[in-house]
Amino acid sequence: MIARVRAFSALLTAAVLLTACGGGGSSEAEAPEAAGGGAFPVTVEHAYGATEVPAAPQRVVSLGYTDQDAILALGVVPVAIREFTGNRPAATWPWASDRLQGRQPQVLSGESISPEAVAALAPDLIVAVSAGLSRDEYDLFSRIAPTITQPPGADPYQTAWQDGTRLIGTALGRGEEADRLVADLEARFAAVTARYPQFAGRKAAIAAASSTNAGYFVWTSEDNRGRFLTSLGFAVPETFDQLAGDDFYADISNERLGLLDECDVVGWLEIPGNDNASLEAQPGYAALRVGQEGRVVSLTQEQGVALSFSSVLSLPTLLDELPAEFAAALGA
Template sequence: MRTLPHRLVRLLLLLSVLALGAGVLAACGSGSESPQGSAPSGEGGAFPVTVQHKYGSTTVPAAPQRVVSLGYTDQDALLALGVVPVAIREFTGEQPSATWPWARDKLGGAQPQVIPLAGPTTESLAALQPDLIVGISAGLTQAQYDDYSRIAPVIASPTGFADYGVPWQDATKLTGQAVGRTAEADKLVSDLEARIAQTRQQNPQLEGKTIASVLPSTDAGGGFFVYGPQDLRSRFFASLGLKGVPALDQVAGDKFYGQFSAEQLGQLNQANILALIPSSPSQVAPFTAQPGWQNLNAVKAGKAQTFQGETAAALTFSSVLSLPSVLDTVPKQLAGAAG
């Protein structure tokens, strides 16, 4: 298999539960030609609002009525705040309206258009007639931000985080500011943080244990990736009391993953727990059959867990809507592995 370009490798890592198909690169107009989104009227006197992000500031002059969810996971915070986008970007799983079950009821029966995984053209984005473009998890470049800002106000990711590594708390609050729902966003964050804290208390076996979250490489040869502290999955595990392995985190650096060859499989022995999160079920058998996997300390001790399907997608999103869907299952599985 040929070596993938670096940016595509990063995207495939982000889409850790993605199965690429023909429909991914084609917009799926599942609604009417001019879909109507819904948005809250905003808090009294909330608008105009000015939102700070890594490319400066964006002013939203009035309560937005046609919001485009341009980031890979931005729809969840919008939907949690009562905003139904007119279009949502495809991310993983090719779900109806690019919306997973944990968020689907928030659509209220609406069918937003689906923006292809590769992203919109400027023309197709303009055709949606947005009055707000939310690109917090879009990995926008300065050029893209400038281009899209000619169409409508654009919210990019905040400063201080790697692309695709904005914590769900910051993403929710930033979205709340942009749509005039600051108080609602704050409550969503505080409520979920309280649930996570309670879950942490209920699973004390996790406290201080080290974990390596592993994605098999899409290239042949048994290589793999380990998500670093900037990754959303790692952030969630940390909120449960788990820690990354310093040597593995050092390889990730300021990216959200570190890349390893098959010959480096033994480095996973530094982790108390292994979380295998493949991009498709077909990757599991070849990866775990390679020499050395069964001899890893965590595997021999029954401390390796595999997360697939909707669970893997929820961990990948790590959003204000997806995390509640796994709080009753994933921590218990990890606690059982921790012993």
């Protein structure tokens, strides 16, 4: 698990079971109402069990690396946000910054966040969907406040944005709003896919140079970067899924850069702080057909971070830009 946390941080150096239960009164009308229209208490089922949220949360700590986007999209401003990458104000990127409502949440930095630091914030809900907590860590945080992790059976770093959004929406009492956000974004994906039928069945991958300069990463079809491609109709080559094994990315040596030629198009993102980040800087690039033929889309830093967040707020910005760039690279 520690290796996965480090790998997730190095991305840029990165079936829901929900039950809403009425309670606390003899009728639904007697239950307090959340701003989103949900009755409390609610029970959220996640990887480490069932967590009851007794009342509409007022002090939410976003402990997962990317959970803040769904929280903000649902109209709640956390009192603290976990730093993922980029050192942006309030650890929030431009696609979500207008949701802060002028507030400046505390930033929680570091590979591990101490329960004492979180307890000092007096939270009434800890959202740790993408935090990668161990069971022992979950037990510690849940003694501070109701804590939710990834959906049952899901990897914290591969939780589909739909499932994460819905799970967080339930905990906030805004399940209907979460469902609407998911439906609206899925409709946008469907519209883009219909606009670019030439993507269907073509092979594509998202890759980046390793932060250690010892090779490169390619993310699998089960990672959210790969899912972005498959949602557009592309297929991620099976080679990369096989090389990744049980992980969410394949770590490949420089000598095997030519594996990218299995793709019809490659999306290349650059890890901030990596001096050897561009594809052109990789050993063997001169022999790479996808490079020679202009079938590489080099993502901006913001696009790369947006793809690594793969949230209900970051994905719309990519749908406005990347499909057209992929189509141009394919010559279609």
